[in-house]
Amino acid sequence: MQSIIQVSHLTKTYAGGFQALKSVDLEIHQGEIFALLGPNGAGKTTLISIICGIVNPTRGQVLADGHDIIRDFRAARATIGLVPQELTTDAFESVWDTVNFSRGLFGKPADAAYLERVLKDLSLWEKRSSKILTLSGGMKRRVMIAKALSHEPRILFLDEPTAGVDVELRRAMWDMVRSLRESGVTIILTTHYIEEAQEMADRIGVISKGELILVEEKTALMRKLGRKKLTLQLRSPLTQLPAELTDSHLELSGDGLELVYSYDSQGQRTGITTLLRRLAELGIVFKDLQTSESSLEDIFVSLVRSR
Amino acid sequence: MNVHAIRAIYGFELARTWRTLFQSIASPVLSTSLYFIVFGAAIGSRMAHIDGVSYGAFIVPGLIMLSILTESISNASFGIYMPKYSGTIYELLSAPISTPEIVIGYVGAAATKSVILGTIILVTARVFVVFSIAHPLWMAASLILTSVTFSFFGFIIGVWADGWEKLQIIPLMIVTPLTFLGGSFYSISMLPPLWQKVALFNPVVYLVSGFRWSFYGISDVNIVLSFGMTLVFLLLCVVAVQVIFRTGYKLKA
Numbered sequence: 144m145q146s147i148i149q150v151s152h153l154t155k156t157y158a159g160g161f162q163a164l165k166s167v168d169l170e171i172h173q174g175e176i177f178a179l180l181g182p183n184g185a186g187k188t189t190l191i192s193i194i195c196g197i198v199n200p201t202r203g204q205v206l207a208d209g210h211d212i213i214r215d216f217r218a219a220r221a222t223i224g225l226v227p228q229e230l231t232t233d234a235f236e237s238v239w240d241t242v243n244f245s246r247g248l249f250g251k252p253a254d255a256a257y258l259e260r261v262l263k264d265l266s267l268w269e270k271r272s273s274k275i276l277t278l279s280g281g282m283k284r285r286v287m288i289a290k291a292l293s294h295e296p297r298i299l300f301l302d303e304p305t306a307g308v309d310v311e312l313r314r315a316m317w318d319m320v321r322s323l324r325e326s327g328v329t330i331i332l333t334t335h336y337i338e339e340a341q342e343m344a345d346r347i348g349v350i351s352k353g354e355l356i357l358v359e360e361k362t363a364l365m366r367k368l369g370r371k372k373l374t375l376q377l378r379s380p381l382t383q384l385p386a387e388l389t390d391s392h393l394e395l396s397g398d399g400l401e402l403v404y405s406y407d408s409q410g411q412r413t414g415i416t417t418l419l420r421r422l423a424e425l426g427i428v429f430k431d432l433q434t435s436e437s438s439l440e441d442i443f444v445s446l447v448r449s450r
Numbered sequence: 451m452n453v454h455a456i457r458a459i460y461g462f463e464l465a466r467t468w469r470t471l472f473q474s475i476a477s478p479v480l481s482t483s484l485y486f487i488v489f490g491a492a493i494g495s496r497m498a499h500i501d502g503v504s505y506g507a508f509i510v511p512g513l514i515m516l517s518i519l520t521e522s523i524s525n526a527s528f529g530i531y532m533p534k535y536s537g538t539i540y541e542l543l544s545a546p547i548s549t550p551e552i553v554i555g556y557v558g559a560a561a562t563k564s565v566i567l568g569t570i571i572l573v574t575a576r577v578f579v580v581f582s583i584a585h586p587l588w589m590a591a592s593l594i595l596t597s598v599t600f601s602f603f604g605f606i607i608g609v610w611a612d613g614w615e616k617l618q619i620i621p622l623m624i625v626t627p628l629t630f631l632g633g634s635f636y637s638i639s640m641l642p643p644l645w646q647k648v649a650l651f652n653p654v655v656y657l658v659s660g661f662r663w664s665f666y667g668i669s670d671v672n673i674v675l676s677f678g679m680t681l682v683f684l685l686l687c688v689v690a691v692q693v694i695f696r697t698g699y700k701l702k703a
Contacts, residue, residue, distance in 0.1 A: 195544040199698055217452070217546040225544050231537030235469065247458025248545040290541070 147173040147298055147329045148194065153203035155189050155353075163189040165353040166203070171298075176320065176330045178344035178361075180337070180443055186353040187333040188228065191300050195225045208297060221250060224296030228303040228333075230283050234276035238267055238286055241275060242293045249294030261289050265319065281312045288319070299323060301332040305339060317343055337440035351447050364442065371436050373404040373415060375422070375429040385425055391418060402429070455547040459555025460562075463529050467563050474525075475567060478517050482571050485513050486578040489635065494579075500637050501668045507581035511662040512634025514571050518564045518593065519600050519629055519654070523621050526560035526604030531611055539701065549695035557601040564597035581665065589664035595680055596657055602687035609700050628654045633662075638670035653683060 148171035155164040163186045171177050181187050192198035194205050196212060196219075205212045210219035233241055242258050262268040265285045270278060275286060284304070291299060301320070305313040313336075320343060324330055334340055340347055340361070347364055349357040357364070380399035392414070394403045402422075406413045422429070467474040490506030497505040533539040542552065575581070583589050604621075611617040632654030638646055649655050650671070660676030663669035669676065694701065 195540075197540055197543045217548075220544060220546040223544065225540065227537075227540050229537050231540065233536065233538055240465070244458050244462050245541060247454045247461075248541060248547065250452045250454050250546050252454060 144172040144175075146170040147208055148331070149204075149206040150190070150194070151204045153190070153193065153205060154201045155186075155193060155198065156201045163353050164193075167350075167353075167355045169348065169355055169358065171329060171331055172346070173329055174324065174327060175345040176324050176332070176343050177346050177348065178340035179331065179333045179348045179350060180340055181333075181350035182447060185350045187350055188302055190350070191225070191302055191331070191333065195223055195300060196220055197225075217250075221294070222297045224291035224294065224299045226284075226287050226291045226299070226301045226304055228306065230280065230287065232275045232283055232286060235274055237272050237274055238262065238278075238289070239271040241286065242289050245290040246293040249296075251294045257295070258289075258293060261292050264322075265289050266315075281308050284308055284312075284316075288316075292323075296328065298329045298331070301330060303333055303335065305334070305336065313339075337443055341440075349443060349446050357446060365436075370405055370407060371413075371434055373406065373418075373432060373434050375402040375404070376400060376431040377402065378428045378430045381427070385427075387421065387425060391421070393418075402427075452545075452547050452551050455545060456551050456555045456558075459552065460559045463525075463556060463559030464562065466529075467525075474521075474563065475570065478521055478567055479570055479574055482513050482517050483574055483578070485509070486575055490575075490579045500640070501666070503581075503666050503668065504579075506579040507666070508637075508662075509635055510572075510575045510579060510581050511665050512632075512658050513575070514568050514593075515596065515632075515654070515658050515661050516629045516634050517571055518568045518596055519625055519657075520621060521567050522560055522564040522597050522600035523604035523607060523625060525563050526557055526601040527608035527611065527617055527621075529556045529560055530605055530608035531617055534608075534612075534701075543701065549692065552695070553602075553605065553691055557598065557605055560601035560604060561594070561597040564601065565593055568593050568597070583665050584667045585664045589661070592657075592661045592664050592677070592680075595677070595684070596661070599680055599684040599687060602684060602691060606687060606690050606694065609694050612700065625654075628652050629658075633658045633670055653679060656680065 148169070150167055150169040153164055153167040153169075154162070156162045167186075167190060169190075179187050179190070189198060193200045194207065194212060196216060200213075205219075207219040208222040210216075210222070212219045233244075236244070239258070239262075242262065243253065246253065246258065259268065262271055265288060267282065267285055267289060270282060275283060278286065288301075288304070304320075305316055308316070317339070320330055320332070332339070332343070344361050347357070347359055347361050348355055377400050381395060381402075382399060384393060384395045392405050394405075395401070396403065404415070404418055406415065486506070486509075489509055494504065494506035494509070499505070500508045533542060607617065607620050631649070632652050633649070634654075638649050638655060638659070641649060656671055656676040656679040659670040660673055660680065663673050663676070693699065
């Protein structure tokens, strides 16, 4: 698959000596939705800020659509749109004026028809004459997306796009992001909502302490690192796990009424048949059972903790 | 060159002027008119002529210069400080726009406002005081040069400031005193000999003197020196702005 962003050996050390990025290498494929996950202070925003030209890199190289972000900054930046984490807007400007301003700033001639379409897609057309300060938080977020899209970027960075927005709007934004991808825009998003990455991303990158510790297809990642759990609800409580089962990856719940068996769903043998036979031999009767899969959040927490 | 970006910044900044018309234009015109009424018409009528020019007419160039310096600095510093304060600076830094283009947009808009304001004050002054302009082209050139130079200076202050107090401190604590002591209301030759020498260290003296020469053909210092000093200050400001954008000082981490 063709790369649209290539990050090579990117390092950032701030003036105070804090090393925010440690020789990061990353390729973003054209047309994908890439989710960058990481705890606070991991380096997500620094990485995005360098690619967009807001922060100077200490070392390394970034190519955006084949253009070096330093040497050929005009061509590189013209392809990129950014929606930052903070709701930063010109409060006294109207929605229409501010998106027009953004389009001009990125070197595009005025195009009322295109901007009308963007505002309509984001349900902002009715508010085009309103001053931004009169809008709700969710609408301001959409204005920022409209500004980022105003110059028809091929790459869109969304830094925590749904932070602080309600569930309904979050779903609407997910739909919008998907439709942008369908129109050919490559999307890179950072998020704290694992559910968001799980819902939308094609590939996941996990960054921790300035290092990119993993980049993987979302489904492959979940298949590779995901574990399944079989929970058996017992008819009678157990006071302790029988000695015959101590080596069986089993855990007994605090109230003694549940046995939880962890297994690798991709393994040749899951061990479930053996477990059920041994339980029957020991006279342990269960009244119900259910299986569950690791969420991306579980995988993420386990990855970050293991560093 | 990203002409659309320059136009966007320039238009955005000028639109702010029209939105805040009272603060941007009416307020400085009113305060300058009060100076003309008090010092020009009321007190000036009882004062002796200076170098053959009535006192009311004598202070016209100085008062215009006072307004231009203050407004150029204020407009340009606010123009670049506000995006830093509100956080919208991210858009400017991530846009495909070069340093000269950013500067042309912000400094150009601030200087345009100052030239408009200076022209309005000039016309307003004529209502209160009778005066003539001996060298109109030089007067216009001086007006534009000073507006551009101090808009550059204001731009630097706006980048340097990281709070509202800092934004005000240099205009209030340095520029205004230098302007009042720079011969706006008197001729340097009226000072005692020692203070005449001290006054020559005040850059505003050269601005006011050169501007007054374009009106009445009289000046406290050599006219070439006046324009030369203004150009030197402009050059220093241009270099400072280049350094700011090359290093990212107070703009980029």
